[in-house]
Structure formats: structure tokens, C-alpha cells
Amino acid sequence: MSVLVVLGTQWGDEGKGKVVHYLAEQADYIVRYQGGNNAGHTLIYQGVPFVLHLIPSGILFPDKRCLITNGVVIDPKAFKSEIDILSNKNISTCGRVFISEQAHIILPYHRIIDSVFESCNIKIGTTKKGIGPAYADKVNRLGIRVVDYLEKYVFEELLENNLEAKYPILHDQNINISELKREIMNEYNELADFIRPFVVDTRLLLEKAISRNEKILFESAQGTLLDLDFGTYPFVTSSNPTVGGICCGAGVEPSKIQNILGVVKAYTTRVGEGPFITELFDNVGNFLRDKGQEYGATTGRPRRCGWFDSVIVRHSVKVNGINHLILTKLDCMSGLDTMKICVAYKYKGNVYNEFPASRTIQKYATPIYEEVKGFEGQIKGITNFNKLPINAQKYVKRLEQLVGVKIDLISLGRKRSEVIEVTENVKWF
Numbered sequence: 001m002s003v004l005v006v007l008g009t010q011w012g013d014e015g016k017g018k019v020v021h022y023l024a025e026q027a028d029y030i031v032r033y034q035g036g037n038n039a040g041h042t043l044i045y046q047g048v049p050f051v052l053h054l055i056p057s058g059i060l061f062p063d064k065r066c067l068i069t070n071g072v073v074i075d076p077k078a079f080k081s082e083i084d085i086l087s088n089k090n091i092s093t094c095g096r097v098f099i100s101e102q103a104h105i106i107l108p109y110h111r112i113i114d115s116v117f118e119s120c121n122i123k124i125g126t127t128k129k130g131i132g133p134a135y136a137d138k139v140n141r142l143g144i145r146v147v148d149y150l151e152k153y154v155f156e157e158l159l160e161n162n163l164e165a166k167y168p169i170l171h172d173q174n175i176n177i178s179e180l181k182r183e184i185m186n187e188y189n190e191l192a193d194f195i196r197p198f199v200v201d202t203r204l205l206l207e208k209a210i211s212r213n214e215k216i217l218f219e220s221a222q223g224t225l226l227d228l229d230f231g232t233y234p235f236v237t238s239s240n241p242t243v244g245g246i247c248c249g250a251g252v253e254p255s256k257i258q259n260i261l262g263v264v265k266a267y268t269t270r271v272g273e274g275p276f277i278t279e280l281f282d283n284v285g286n287f288l289r290d291k292g293q294e295y296g297a298t299t300g301r302p303r304r305c306g307w308f309d310s311v312i313v314r315h316s317v318k319v320n321g322i323n324h325l326i327l328t329k330l331d332c333m334s335g336l337d338t339m340k341i342c343v344a345y346k347y348k349g350n351v352y353n354e355f356p357a358s359r360t361i362q363k364y365a366t367p368i369y370e371e372v373k374g375f376e377g378q379i380k381g382i383t384n385f386n387k388l389p390i391n392a393q394k395y396v397k398r399l400e401q402l403v404g405v406k407i408d409l410i411s412l413g414r415k416r417s418e419v420i421e422v423t424e425n426v427k428w429f
């Protein structure tokens, strides 16, 4: 039994793509189980970076199979464009990429509704990819699954129902519903033929792979604080990037999940709206954004930057049962005189060691900081923990103490080789 999960412990963008790419070599299957093309991971192929949103990072290894399971919402257009990008790079996808027949699809009206909601409801700062509206349809029992989409007449009927249900909002946007339906039928029926060869029962495929003891790597998108249940609601995504998402998002039994690896950035970032207690609005925030190249891979938006918040990472450790941590982007902190670590929050005279659910406390609490000495110099290329500047070592040790899990690996750059194996010979699978 060999199932490993890689997930984000903050608000996404922790560097999961690089970590998955590092570990994928040891896996047989790399699986996306939630979210959609709102995610984005930068990969380096033959020295050139490129971004994938939907297809798992493991695709760069020719012998790996990549799965997109039922918990994901799939935009057929975005899927095709990624397959085309990979084909243009001569990266084979045939017989290696599989999508679930039970995944729900994103259609153009989901993107329209996403934008409309952003302008008239609480602004979440979504990626406007239609993710929330597609999941809302799923919950409202209006959704169109891949299997429905592939049956032309079923698709047409469901599309008609959906457009009728959304009439008020689309009409309000001056959209001609019959024209929209015609356009979707023309374009998306062609896309359905493109998608057909990739469609399988991914749950069954995984069940068989697990019974053969093959190695499965689940790649989460976004991060724990963007989880619909355990994140900073309502400023969250519409799925469960936490470990529990795997059971319903892929149909895998909880008892099969062995290793849960949390990826954690050495500082904190967030894109979109919502609380961020350790956010920095000064030169240090700008320093981290510049050094860390903190701009969204999907939307290009500058990311908000702040100090490391041990309260949220402890929360993630507990919600997910994390038993390994990988620290990323420590190199981007080099050059700071001092560094701060948030150990707890304070609100109206009370101290909070656990992450509070109240949106008022999340918004108005202030961080309680511990200040530590910074470090200098280029640390990229270092592969031995003891060769790091002593203050960088102390920082890592303090983070471990505060979150209660050992940091087994430190990533110091985009390249696969730029890592420190703090713990030797970790058995990931």
C-alpha cells in the first residue's frame, strides 16, 4: 500500500509543483483530486519554464500516469489547450492522462457567473475561471458530468435546463441565451470528441493500482486555508484541498492514505481577498514579493506577502494529519536583518493559539511575534543542512518546534536538484 499526499499548508502557492516534480519520479500515478484550472504550477522543461493548471506536474516523466479524478471540475477548453501545449513540446499524453467520467465540467456561463458574483457579492478575488459556479451546480444537482457531456442528447438537454435556471442572471448581462446555447453546442461537441479517449472510471483504476501496490501520489491544489470547510470562509475556494478531499474526490478509502506531506513556504503569501494576519505592507513585504517572484501563476496578480504564521500551519498539520513537512523558498529570505515568526494571535485581550473560525477575529486579530536574527548570502546550491548560515538553521528549527512536525526537505530553488535532504533516506512511499 503506497499512497502519498502532497498538500499546501497555507493559502496555496507554497511550491507544491516543484515538490511533486521532485517526488513524482518515485510514483506510478500522480493524481489531481479537487479544484480545476484555478491552480497553476510552473514547471521547467529543457530549461524553459511553463505553467500547467489542470494536468498534474508528473507529466514530465514519460512513464508516469496522470489522473484527474471526479472531485475536479474540468474546463474542456482549458484541458485541450494543455494537451496541445504538451504535444507541441513532444511530451506524450496518449495513454498517460486520464480524466474521470464523473468529474463535472465548466462551461462558459460558469465563468460569466463567476465574474458577475465578484462584482455584486462579497468580493472573494476569485480566479474567474468558473470554479465556484461549477461546484455550485454540482451541489444543486444541476451539474453536467463528463459522462453526460459525452452523450450528445443528454448534454443538450442538461445544457438547456442549466441555461433556463440561469436565465435571470444571464439575461441581466444582455446575453442572448439561444445564441449562447448554439455556440456552446457547436464548440463543445467538437471538444467532447477530443476528450473522449481520455475518459475512464478513475476510481476503479485507482482501486486496481492500489491493490497492485503501485505508488500513488495525490497532488492537492490551493492550500488548507483556502479549504471550503477549514479555510478562511468565505474567502476560500469551492473545494476541499485538505486530505479529506481525497476520499470523496477520488473514491479512495481513508485507510489507504499513508503519508501526508505538507508543503510550507518560509514566509506567507496569499492572492485574492480575505484575512491575512501577518500581512506586511512595508518594504519587507515588497522585498519578499521581489525575491520570491510572488505573482500568481494563473492570473499574474501580485501576491500579498507576510511573515510566517505558525498558527495557520499548526491548524493545517492538525486538519490533515501531516507527518512530513517540506519547507520552500528559504533562500528568498536571505538579506533580511531580522525575521519575525507569528506564534499566536491577540484579540480584545485574549490570546489565540488555535486558528479562530470567527471572521471578526480573523480580520481584526493582531499577530504576536517572536523576532529572530536574519541571514545573508546565496544559499541556493547548498545541499547540506549544516552548511546553511547558522541563523537560517535556527529559523528552520524554530518553525519545526512551533508547528510540531519535522522538516524533512528544504527546497531552495525551482530546479529539482535544488534541495537539502535534511532527513536522509525518507521513505515517501
Ligand code: IMP
Binding pocket: 011, 012, 013, 038, 039, 040, 124, 125, 126, 127, 128, 129, 130, 131, 132, 221, 222, 226, 235, 236, 237, 238, 271, 272, 273
Ligand atoms: P477560485 O478558486 O477561483 O474560486 O478563487 C477563490 C480563492 O482561492 C481566491 O482567493 C483565489 O485567489 C484563491 N485561489 C484559487 N486557486 C488558487 C491557487 O492555485 N493558488 C492560490 N490561491 C488560489
